[in-house]
Amino acid sequence: MQMPIPDASVIERKDQIVARLLAVLPKDAVIADVVETRAYECDGLTAYRCPPMCAVLPSNTDEVAAVLKICHELGVPVVPRGSGTSLAGGALPTADSVILGVAKMNGVIETNYDDRYIRVQTGRTNLSVTGAVEANGFFYAPDPSSQLACAIAGNIAMNSGGAHCLKYGVTTNNLMGVTMVMMDGTVVDIGGAHMDAGGLDLLGVICGSEGQLGVVTEATLRILPKPEGARPVLMGYDSSEVAGQVVTDIIKAGVLPVAIEFMDRPCIEATENFAHAGYPMCEALLIVEVEGSDAEIDAQLALIMKIAAKHNPVELREAKDADEAGRIWLGRKSAFGAMGQINDYMCLDGTIPVSELPYVLRRISEMSKEFGLDVGNVFHAGDGNMHPLILFDANKEGDLELCEEFGAEILKLCVEVGGCLTGEHGVGIEKRDLMHVQFSAADLEAQMAVKDVFDPKWLLNAAKVFPLDASEPRRVA
Amino acid sequence: MTPTSELELSDMIKAANGPLRIVGGGTRPIGHVMGEVLSTAALSGITLHEPGALTLVARAGTPVADIEATLATQNQRLAFDPMDHRALMGTSGQPTIGGVVAANISGPRRISVGACRDFLLGVRFVDGAGNIVKNGGRVMKNVTGYDLVKLMAGAYGTLGVLTEVSFKVLPAVEAETTLTLSGLDDTTAIQAMSAALGSPFEVTGVAHDPAQSLTHFRLEGFAASVAYRADALSKLLAPFGTMQDIAGDWSAIRDVTAFAGKTGDVWRISVKPSDAAALAAKIGADAVQYDWGGGLIWALCPVGTDVRTAMIGTAGYATLIRGTGQTFHPEPAPLAAISTGLRAKFDPRGILNTGIMG
Numbered sequence: 001m002q003m004p005i006p007d008a009s010v011i012e013r014k015d016q017i018v019a020r021l022l023a024v025l026p027k028d029a030v031i032a033d034v035v036e037t038r039a040y041e042c043d044g045l046t047a048y049r050c051p052p053m054c055a056v057l058p059s060n061t062d063e064v065a066a067v068l069k070i071c072h073e074l075g076v077p078v079v080p081r082g083s084g085t086s087l088a089g090g091a092l093p094t095a096d097s098v099i100l101g102v103a104k105m106n107g108v109i110e111t112n113y114d115d116r117y118i119r120v121q122t123g124r125t126n127l128s129v130t131g132a133v134e135a136n137g138f139f140y141a142p143d144p145s146s147q148l149a150c151a152i153a154g155n156i157a158m159n160s161g162g163a164h165c166l167k168y169g170v171t172t173n174n175l176m177g178v179t180m181v182m183m184d185g186t187v188v189d190i191g192g193a194h195m196d197a198g199g200l201d202l203l204g205v206i207c208g209s210e211g212q213l214g215v216v217t218e219a220t221l222r223i224l225p226k227p228e229g230a231r232p233v234l235m236g237y238d239s240s241e242v243a244g245q246v247v248t249d250i251i252k253a254g255v256l257p258v259a260i261e262f263m264d265r266p267c268i269e270a271t272e273n274f275a276h277a278g279y280p281m282c283e284a285l286l287i288v289e290v291e292g293s294d295a296e297i298d299a300q301l302a303l304i305m306k307i308a309a310k311h312n313p314v315e316l317r318e319a320k321d322a323d324e325a326g327r328i329w330l331g332r333k334s335a336f337g338a339m340g341q342i343n344d345y346m347c348l349d350g351t352i353p354v355s356e357l358p359y360v361l362r363r364i365s366e367m368s369k370e371f372g373l374d375v376g377n378v379f380h381a382g383d384g385n386m387h388p389l390i391l392f393d394a395n396k397e398g399d400l401e402l403c404e405e406f407g408a409e410i411l412k413l414c415v416e417v418g419g420c421l422t423g424e425h426g427v428g429i430e431k432r433d434l435m436h437v438q439f440s441a442a443d444l445e446a447q448m449a450v451k452d453v454f455d456p457k458w459l460l461n462a463a464k465v466f467p468l469d470a471s472e473p474r475r476v477a
Numbered sequence: 478m479t480p481t482s483e484l485e486l487s488d489m490i491k492a493a494n495g496p497l498r499i500v501g502g503g504t505r506p507i508g509h510v511m512g513e514v515l516s517t518a519a520l521s522g523i524t525l526h527e528p529g530a531l532t533l534v535a536r537a538g539t540p541v542a543d544i545e546a547t548l549a550t551q552n553q554r555l556a557f558d559p560m561d562h563r564a565l566m567g568t569s570g571q572p573t574i575g576g577v578v579a580a581n582i583s584g585p586r587r588i589s590v591g592a593c594r595d596f597l598l599g600v601r602f603v604d605g606a607g608n609i610v611k612n613g614g615r616v617m618k619n620v621t622g623y624d625l626v627k628l629m630a631g632a633y634g635t636l637g638v639l640t641e642v643s644f645k646v647l648p649a650v651e652a653e654t655t656l657t658l659s660g661l662d663d664t665t666a667i668q669a670m671s672a673a674l675g676s677p678f679e680v681t682g683v684a685h686d687p688a689q690s691l692t693h694f695r696l697e698g699f700a701a702s703v704a705y706r707a708d709a710l711s712k713l714l715a716p717f718g719t720m721q722d723i724a725g726d727w728s729a730i731r732d733v734t735a736f737a738g739k740t741g742d743v744w745r746i747s748v749k750p751s752d753a754a755a756l757a758a759k760i761g762a763d764a765v766q767y768d769w770g771g772g773l774i775w776a777l778c779p780v781g782t783d784v785r786t787a788m789i790g791t792a793g794y795a796t797l798i799r800g801t802g803q804t805f806h807p808e809p810a811p812l813a814a815i816s817t818g819l820r821a822k823f824d825p826r827g828i829l830n831t832g833i834m835g
Contacts, residue, residue: 114671115749115772138675159620170618172627173595188811193749195772196581196592197631198794198806199834200816204594204627208620225677248529254552254648254699293709296702351616354530383617384530423618431621438621439611446610446823447623453818465622 001048001089001429004463004475006096010076014053017076017098021056024066029104031055040099043084043091044146045430047400052079052093057101060121061179061187061217064100068215069185071098077459078183080211082154083125085146087347088428090158090210094463100215102153108132109218117176117193119220122153126160129221138223141168144424145336156216159208161424166382167258167291168224170424172207177220180206180213183455193220205450210426211461213454227291230258232328233301234287235308236280236315240264241358243284247381248354249307250288255300260382261287261332264361267339267376267389268331274338277331280315286381287332335378336389342374343391346403350414351385351423363413364388371406373399385423386414412437427465435467444470481519483601483609483640489515490638491607496831499634501538501576504569505562507633508804508833517575520640523547525615532598532615534643537575544574548646556647557593558584561728564737566799575639581631584731585682585695588674588769594630596645602629602637605824615643628819634830636823652700654707655725658692658718661685663754666692667771669717671750674770676713678706684730685767692717693725735766736777742800744784746774748793760787805834 010017018032031037032054041049053076058064071078081091081101093099105121106128112118113136120129126147129140143162144150150160156178161170168174177191191203206213237243240262247260263271263285272279279285286308290300301318308316319325331338339345352360361377368375378387388410392403411421411431415438421431435444448466451458451474458474478497480486490497496512517538525534528551535544541559548554559582561572576582578600583592590596599613612625629636658669666685673680673694682695694710696703711720729735736743741763748756750771757765761784762776778784784795785806794806808816813835820827820834 112749112751113675114668114751116671116674117749137677159624161618161620165618169591169595170620172624173591182811186811188815189809190812192792194747194793195587195769196583196594196747198747198796199808199812200636200819201581201594201627201631202812202815204630205624207627208624225675228677251531251648252529252551254651256648292702293705295705296699299699299701351618353527353532353616355527380618385616385618418614419616420614420619420621422621423616424620426620427622435622442608442610443612444622446604446608446612446625449822450623450625450628450819453815453822 002468003050003094003429004468006094010096011053013074017074018054020070020074021054021067024070025056025058025063029057029059040081040093043086043089045087045089045092045428048089048092048429050093050095052097052099053095055099055101057104059104061181064181064215064217065185065187067100068181068183072184072457072459075457075459077462079461080153080157080215082123082151082157083149085150086154086158086426086428088422088426088430090154090426090428090464092429102151102217105217112193113138115193116223117220118223119218120152122156122216122219123151126150126152126155133223134226137226139226140221140223141174142171152219153216156207156219157209157211158426161385163259163261163380166260167256172204174222175203175207175219176222178203178206178216179218180216182214183457183460191220210428210465212451212465213460228293229297230289230291231297231301231319232287232289232325233304233308233319234285234315234317234328235313236282237284237311237313238282240284240361242311243286244354244357246286246308246311250304251382253303253307255290255303257288257290257382259287259289260380262379262381263332263335264377266374267335267378270338270342270376271331271335274341275331275334277327279331282314287328339376339389339391344394345389345391346407348386348388348390348407348410349422349425350411350419351383352414352417352419354381354384356417357381360386360413360417364410367406367409371402373403373406384419408434429464432465433467448474478513479516479519483603486520486638486640487603487607487609490603490605493828496828499638499830501573501579502540502571504572505566505576505580506568507580507798510830510833512831515638517573517638524641528553531646532643533646534615534641535574536641537573537639539574540571541574541577542571549649552649553646554649555596555644556586556590557596558586558731559593560584561732564732564734565743567738574642578630578639578642579632579634585684585727585768588683588772589679589681594627597626597630597642598645599643600626600629600639601641602639604637605826605829610637613643617645633833635820635834638829650697652703653695653697654703654722656694656707656710656720657723657725658714658720660690661692661717663687663757665717667750667754667767669714670770672714673710676710678710680710682727683770685771687766688735688764693730695725695727730768733766733775736764736775739777741777742780742782743798744776744778744795745798746776746784746793746795747772748774748791752791752793756788756791760784
């Protein structure tokens with residue numbers, strides 16, 4: 001993975017830059033020691049590491065503005081960081097950059113149950129947003145699997161999803177407003193507790209811009225009343241084609257489950273060995289969850305079970321209580337950990353049209369043999385978001401590169417069948433150089449033109465998202 | 478100008494030597510745009526409908542009615558429920574899906590399921606320099622690159638002329654019931670609506686009509702579920718009165734037909750629900766109606782009423798839908814600079830619906 005050559009003229013001025021930052025921040029909020037900066041050398045994509053020049057941990061919007069103003073004036077690149085859980089390298093530093101971490105900014109500013117929103121500082125973790133409102137019967141819907149650790153700032157940057165977005169949408173559908181600091185230090189308020197945009201939908205383009213347009217310091221999030229209950233069913237089939245057809249039939253029948261999760265045989269075997277959830281050994285396993293009152297759940301599950309039964313399941317299991325529901329989810333929730341027990345793995349994130357599922361799984365299995373690397377598939381089946389997990393050995397010479405090559409082929413396949421490179425993890429550095437596969441030069445130019453407006457000097461997280469050759473004229477200008 | 482293909486549209490825009498006024502069905506004229514008419518009427522037709530994937534793709538000039546009819550054959554619909562402006566605006570013609578997207582048009586169900594922009598999965602458009610651009614796609618989860626899809630929704634054509642749009646669609650429902658409270662003043666009605674929206678009973682329409690003092694709550698879904706929730710909601714809202722089950726006319730609420738043919742300016746105001754009643758009382762309106770649990774105020778005001786001055790101190794915005802005056806709410810300087818900067822990038826010659834948004 002190539003990164004731009006760090007700007008030596010910036011690194012040379014480290015002492016001056018640090019001194020300027022110390023003038024606007026408390027001493028403990030500036031980390032310049034070369035040993036301590038290593039804490040920020042990578043995010044969840046641990047294969048790539050590079051300590052930043054320094055890191056800052058501001059406590060409020062004013063401090064963020066002061067930092068960015070200085071960096072803008074001195075021409076210093078800035079990489080914003082939430083909790084550092086990105087799987088795409090979204091928070092990977094460059095050696096000439098300042099990491100701007102929002103971890104200290106984790107407060108709740110306002111909760112309003114009549115108007116159904118919460119306003120938080122963006123260093124707050126996803127799960128603790130729900131934690132702040134659940135006593136009043138509310139929750140925050142987007143639920144990425146890293147929700148215990150990941151920050152709202154990163155959720156906004158990557159437009160994070162989760163298992164339940166078939167019904168509730170992803171971050172952009174639950175974000176009502178932000179306070180954002182632009183690279184030149186200007187503070188802007190966009191949106192708020194009211195709905196939709198009065199002019200251009202700037203909030204819509206900021207969400208998912210991977211920290212390249214500004215640093216979001218506060219966010220107004222929609223909160224929803226908790227459903228009365230939720231219950232899953234588990235079904236196993238002898239082929240992924242059949243499982244795919246079951247998903248289609250459920251959706252066509254007018255039921256809108258909150259989640260439809262899919263696992264293939266390699267994943268089922270790995271999780272069984274690891275978590276002993278009692279899953280059937282079969283080619284394709286589905287977990288379908290519905291919400292509502294007990295009676296509503298019964299009615300929806302009856303319909304789903306009827307559809308499922310028509311397709312000759314090898315197993316069909318309805319959760320009767322919370323305990324059984326927990327056991328059904330146990331394997332799925334430990335799938336990544338289980339795969340990690342076997343070997344190192346790379347988690348992909350492409351999306352495909354649901355109808356292409358059997359074809360794509362067949363091709364992945366063929367490619368797996370060609371590359372000689374095992375792969376397991378976990379999949380948000382309702383919305384087509386795949387998570388192939390490719391197993392490799394990081395200690396084996398050339399295995400990472402082979403794995404990346406295999407991953408790239410899978411993502412190209414996703415685009416080829418009408419899908420996309422990333423459904424919820426973001427482009428970061430991981431998919432950056434594949435963007436040409438999905439987008440024409442004009443498509444990328446239109447996106448980069450947006451960054452030109454928000455960050456004309458291209459100082460914010462500039463080595464991400466766009467292929468380096470495409471962004472070079474702007475980055476070096 | 479009526480291009481029949483994206484390429485032809487691109488050539489026409491490149492060759493244009495003056496401002497262009499982009500028209501879909503022409504049913505939602507807003508602002509006062511000058512220029513040669515550029516119609517999307519010939520860019521029409523549904524290009525993909527995959528019921529099992531809840532996906533529909535159509536060219537921008539496709540009539541909304543055609544899309545709704547096609548979806549209905551598979552028992553599906555556009556869940557965001559786009560408003561039909563013809564009665565309110567006194568227009569005729571066929572609303573197009575491109576127009577719906579360009580203006581980010583949603584209806585009462587927006588409060589529970591989201592707006593047009595939330596269902597929009599992808600766009601193709603031609604920018605002001607004639608470049609053909611695509612963004613998003615046809616899958617529900619997609620974070621590949623910047624989300625220009627949202628930016629195009631509600632841009633009123635100022636960033637480009639839409640040629641194709643793709644949507645997430647949803648199943649139609651088996652049953653629908655409207656429960657109605659009567660006799661509530663605006664403040665109390667909004668409290669009742671907030672209580673309903675804060676409950677787990679999934680109301681999909683919440684509107685208040687002060688003229689008749691009626692507050693409507695819609696429930697949709699499988700028949701047994703609707704019956705259960707209707708009962709539960711009635712109990713929850715018992716402190717506000719007895720709910721009656723009367724057939725609700727949601728298309729009249731959606732299309733604001735109460736203001737059709739009446740003299741005066743029509744404003745569409747978005748605020749947080751708990752601010753709505755106090756604001757509505759001070760804008761000098763002849764009539765108001767509330768949708769989205771109070772978050773959306775429709776106001777019929779004497780010609781020339783300055784609604785925005787009354788809004789100072791209240792977060793939100795007011796759009797002048799019918800009347801002469803500044804259509805869009807002025808943005809604070811830093812945001813206006815961003816918006817102007819984006820328009821200059823996407824339409825460097827300033828020829829697309831010039832001046833409509835500022």
